[in-house]
Amino acid sequence: MIAPILLLCAVPWSQGPIQVGSKGFTESVILGEVVAQLLTVEGMPAEHRAQLGGTRILWDGLVAGELDVYVEYTGTLREEIFAGRPVASDAALAAALRDAGVRASRPLGFDNTYALGMLASFAAERGITRISDLVGNRDLAFGFSNEFMERDDGWPSLSARYGLPHTNVTGLDHDLAYRGLAAGDLHVIDLYATDAKIRTLALRVLTDDLEHFPPYAALVLWRADLEQRTPGIEAVLARLEGRIDEPRMSAMNARVEADGESEAAVAAAFLRAELGLRTRVREERRAARLLRLTGEHLFLVGVSLAAAILVGIPLGVLAALRRRLGRGVLGVVGVVQTIPALVLFVVFIPYLGIGRASTIAALFLYTLLPIVRGTYAGLAGVPRELVESAIALGLSRSARLRLVELPMAMRSILAGIQTAAVIDVGLATLGAIIGAGGYGQPILTGIRLNDPALLLEGAVPAAVLALLVQALFEWIERRVVPRGLRLETEGLD
Amino acid sequence: MLELIQVSKRFGATTALEPTSLTFERDATTVLIGPSGCGKSTLLRIAIGLVEPDAGAVRLDGTRLEPSTARALRRRMGYVIQEGGLFPHLTARDNVTLMARHIGRSARDVGTRLEELCALTRFPADGLERFPAELSGGQRQRVGLMRALMLDPDVLLLDEPLGALDPMIRAELQDDLRDVFRERGKTVVLVTHDMGEAAFLGDRVVLFRAGRIVQSGTARELLHSPAEPFVAEFVRAQRSILEDYR
Ligand SMILES: Nc1ncnc2c1ncn2[C@@H]1O[C@H](COP(=O)(O)OP(=O)(O)O)[C@@H](O)[C@H]1O
Ligand SMILES: [Mg+2]
Numbered sequence: 261m262i263a264p265i266l267l268l269c270a271v272p273w274s275q276g277p278i279q280v281g282s283k284g285f286t287e288s289v290i291l292g293e294v295v296a297q298l299l300t301v302e303g304m305p306a307e308h309r310a311q312l313g314g315t316r317i318l319w320d321g322l323v324a325g326e327l328d329v330y331v332e333y334t335g336t337l338r339e340e341i342f343a344g345r346p347v348a349s350d351a352a353l354a355a356a357l358r359d360a361g362v363r364a365s366r367p368l369g370f371d372n373t374y375a376l377g378m379l380a381s382f383a384a385e386r387g388i389t390r391i392s393d394l395v396g397n398r399d400l401a402f403g404f405s406n407e408f409m410e411r412d413d414g415w416p417s418l419s420a421r422y423g424l425p426h427t428n429v430t431g432l433d434h435d436l437a438y439r440g441l442a443a444g445d446l447h448v449i450d451l452y453a454t455d456a457k458i459r460t461l462a463l464r465v466l467t468d469d470l471e472h473f474p475p476y477a478a479l480v481l482w483r484a485d486l487e488q489r490t491p492g493i494e495a496v497l498a499r500l501e502g503r504i505d506e507p508r509m510s511a512m513n514a515r516v517e518a519d520g521e522s523e524a525a526v527a528a529a530f531l532r533a534e535l536g537l538r539t540r541v542r543e544e545r546r547a548a549r550l551l552r553l554t555g556e557h558l559f560l561v562g563v564s565l566a567a568a569i570l571v572g573i574p575l576g577v578l579a580a581l582r583r584r585l586g587r588g589v590l591g592v593v594g595v596v597q598t599i600p601a602l603v604l605f606v607v608f609i610p611y612l613g614i615g616r617a618s619t620i621a622a623l624f625l626y627t628l629l630p631i632v633r634g635t636y637a638g639l640a641g642v643p644r645e646l647v648e649s650a651i652a653l654g655l656s657r658s659a660r661l662r663l664v665e666l667p668m669a670m671r672s673i674l675a676g677i678q679t680a681a682v683i684d685v686g687l688a689t690l691g692a693i694i695g696a697g698g699y700g701q702p703i704l705t706g707i708r709l710n711d712p713a714l715l716l717e718g719a720v721p722a723a724v725l726a727l728l729v730q731a732l733f734e735w736i737e738r739r740v741v742p743r744g745l746r747l748e749t750e751g752l753d
Numbered sequence: 754m755l756e757l758i759q760v761s762k763r764f765g766a767t768t769a770l771e772p773t774s775l776t777f778e779r780d781a782t783t784v785l786i787g788p789s790g791c792g793k794s795t796l797l798r799i800a801i802g803l804v805e806p807d808a809g810a811v812r813l814d815g816t817r818l819e820p821s822t823a824r825a826l827r828r829r830m831g832y833v834i835q836e837g838g839l840f841p842h843l844t845a846r847d848n849v850t851l852m853a854r855h856i857g858r859s860a861r862d863v864g865t866r867l868e869e870l871c872a873l874t875r876f877p878a879d880g881l882e883r884f885p886a887e888l889s890g891g892q893r894q895r896v897g898l899m900r901a902l903m904l905d906p907d908v909l910l911l912d913e914p915l916g917a918l919d920p921m922i923r924a925e926l927q928d929d930l931r932d933v934f935r936e937r938g939k940t941v942v943l944v945t946h947d948m949g950e951a952a953f954l955g956d957r958v959v960l961f962r963a964g965r966i967v968q969s970g971t972a973r974e975l976l977h978s979p980a981e982p983f984v985a986e987f988v989r990a991q992r993s994i995l996e997d998y999r
Contacts, residue, residue: 649838652801653852653900654827663851667842742842744884 278306278490281318281330284693284708285311286516286523287372287454287509291331293527294500295480297539299329301531302496309614310523311704313693315340317606317614323360326613328486329497332364333372335476361484363494366501367477370509374413374473375453376466379441383464390469391422394448402429403437403446413473414450421472435710453506456513465506478504503534517709546717549702554721556697560616560688561725564623565681572628572680573673576635577661586636597629605690619691626687627680634676638669671741678733685726689718699725754778755830755908755940760799760809762792769795771965772809777908782934782941784955786948788987791961793944797910800942801832813908828852830908835916837897839885845892846881849899870899873936875929891922898933909934911943915950927953948972948991960984 278299282292289310296308309327312318319341321327337357338347347353357364376391383389386397394400408414409431418424432440438457440446451457453465453476480497487494504512512530515521524541531537544552575593579586596604604625608618642665650660666673692700699718706715738746755777762770770792777783785793798804800811802823811818813826839848849870853863871878874895885893894914901909914930915923931954934941945951951958952972959969968980979985 645834645838646840648798648803649832649834649840651803652827652830652832654824655852655855656824659855663855664840664842668840670842744840744842744844744886747884747886748841 276307278304278328278486278493279326280306280308281312281321281327281695282308282310283312283314283318283330284704286456286513286708288331289523289708290512290516290527291368291478293523294530295329295331295497297524297527297531297541298500298535298537299493299496301537301539304490304493304496309695311692311701311708312614312695313606317609317694320609321614322362322481322483324610324613325483325485326615327483329480329482331368331478332481333476333478334367335373335474338474357481358484362481363484363487364482365480365497367479368500369478369502369504370454370506371475371477372452372454372506372509373468373476374408374411375451375468376448377441377451377455377458377463378448378466380462380464382447383466388466389464390467391418391472392469393466394424394426395422398425400426400428400447401445402426402448403432403440404429404450405434405437406431408450418472421470454509454513456510456517458510459507459514460518478509499535504530520711550717550721553697553699553701553718554725557685557688557699557722557725560619560623560691560696560698561681561684561729564620564688565627565677565684567620567624568627568631568680568684569677571624572631572676573635575628576632576673576676577639577666579632579636580639580665581657590632590636593629593632596625601626601687601690602693605694609694614695616691616696618694619688619696623684623688623691627684630676630679630683631673632676634672634674634679635669637676638672639665641672642668667742668745671737671745674733674737674740678730678737681729681733682726685722685729689722754814755800755942756812757796757800758810758812760796760806760811762795762799762804762806768964770799770806771963773964773966774809775959775966777940777942779907779938779940781956782943782954784951784958785942785944785961786946786951786958787961787967789946792964793961794912796961797832797912797942797944800908801827801830801910828856828904829906830910831901831904831906833894833897833901833909833911833914835913836890837885837893837900837914839893839896839900841885844882844884845876845888845896848885848896849881849903851900853903866903866905867899870902873902873929873933874898889922890918891926894918894926895929898930902933907938908940908942911941913944913946915945930954948988952976960987962987 280292280296280299282288292308292310296306299306306329312321315336318327318330318332322330334353337353342353342356345356347356354364378388388394388397404415415429419426430446437446437449438461441449442461451463451465455463457463458465480500482493482497512526515526516523522541522543524543528539528541531539575589579589601622604622605619608621612618612621646664646668647660650664655663688698689700689703691698692704699722702714702718706712706718757773757775759772759774760770761772773796775783785796787793795804799806802811802818813829816822816826818826840851843851846867849867850863853866867881870876871881876892876895876899880888880892885896888896898914915926918926927950934954943954955972957969958972958975960967960975962983968975968984975984976988979988
């Protein structure tokens, strides 16, 4: 029953504009904007599906055809996507991409590899420019992100490679590392070569003179079939090759993260300055954005909840009518509930693609349990003597259900639906991770940019919506639950 | 005529009813009496098909009660339990008329019958729009009775219908029940544990003990010629303490 709805949601991207994806960090979003604006201004309408969950979602989306273009890093291709395959040389990597039906541009110019950084002033004072220079400064305090402490190419192999003798090495949260650096408690931290903080904190990136870190050159990936669908796209994308060096990328990152400009505006400024292109940036007003997000969120909740009601009530009835089967149904639905929500959101991507369809499928499964359970409990709770009275009257099974048992179970069923709806509203915010939009979008952006105001722009409406849904169902209960039943419980108070 | 032919029932290790045969004639009221747990309710529930007997058969005017005939036969029987067993989500009127409307009786016929029943059971017409929770225990019992009588059944089965009522209301309802039972052509089976009630309402009284019939006859017969000591004992225990003060 739910399948046609999901397919309907999945279809629109097969024709429409070129789908440009980006990952959930600022640099990727800026580059996604650059690509989308460039294509659009060159007469190849493109849509940017920003800040999707992660590498796997983007790569799978590209291969499956839900995405047409996105910017990836050579290091990620080698270490993650083609991990364990012989793709060390550029030619081998290009061949592996071709086998997957993917084409790649030449590098955009910058290398966003892991790097070590110091305050520029302090580095100058000590005369340090390269990682090798650290060897003679064994008094320095190092603070590394936990990830860097553990990675294959992280601290253990780095210190071995360069023979670094330092013992004052702490693993800590990245934000704290910046603060420690600024305060002078730490002297050397790990960072990305295009980190926005390089500019804002005036950091010196130490040269990796022994070439320990694998390169993370950025390049544009696109589906091979895009060249047939949009002839000439290769040449357009090629205009970005070699145009963005590390300082430039780091500056763009800083304009978003430190100065609060939008990714779209920063991308437009780049295209104007570098390629002389005038792109139109559609800056959405806050009210308009809230309206759009509300619409998207309501769609996700509405469709998934409707499907869960349509399936959940009959399942609950079935469970109540056939007790043995019922235990099975409740068990299965209960197990679904124990699957971590994030997993459930990703599980459907291979079948339903990124976006609304997968999100709705996940929400549907998650909201099923309270409805099935509410229906089952309501029916199982009908007192035996009333069931028998109905039988003794000579009512058929279905008439008993319709005239006696379901009306008596109504309150429990509604309570189940209400719980499901409130869960649904909250959980739908996760849909943004796989590109379904809704209130999760500003929440994700707010987390990424460490911007509480933006975060609240998603969190507050989501909370308000949950309260409204709750109130709505209380109103419905007053309308739908027979007065006689309400009298009964009032009598007990 | 309602017949129970060698019906028996066990629940796990307990025997609720030994193989028992009973015939209930038209225009007669039979009262089943006996200590609690002796199988009275089980017998009644077997009669209307709520409990399937381990052996034996139930026949109504010759038609055997089985899954294929159950619904049709049940519509010819009315069943009343303690507190009336009313559906709390329906008003008194809807409780009474539910089945008649479900099988498509016209609104006029239903209305006429409802008026008759209100008169018969002396239920106030303004109480029809109330929900069970808004009615007194006695009123609930009258509604339960009306519901059972709505389709003018041949058989009326009542399981301790007055058990939950206080003595004044109880006496009043006993009078009304007797009027109802005198309606033409009815076969009435009533379960009680009160010997006075049995004597007042029953043409015949059947005394049970541990799932088997001990004695069957008029109340007078049970009183004056008990078949075994247990009968005399049961009757004596039922006698009002007040009588000792005479
Ligand atoms: N559904 C049941 N499951 C198990 N035991 C039952 C059930 N119904 C009745 N019994 C048992 O059968 C016996 C007869 O019960 P019942 O017919 O209700 O007695 P009465 O109505 O005379 O008090 C009792 O021992 C009772 O506990
Ligand atoms: Mg009983």
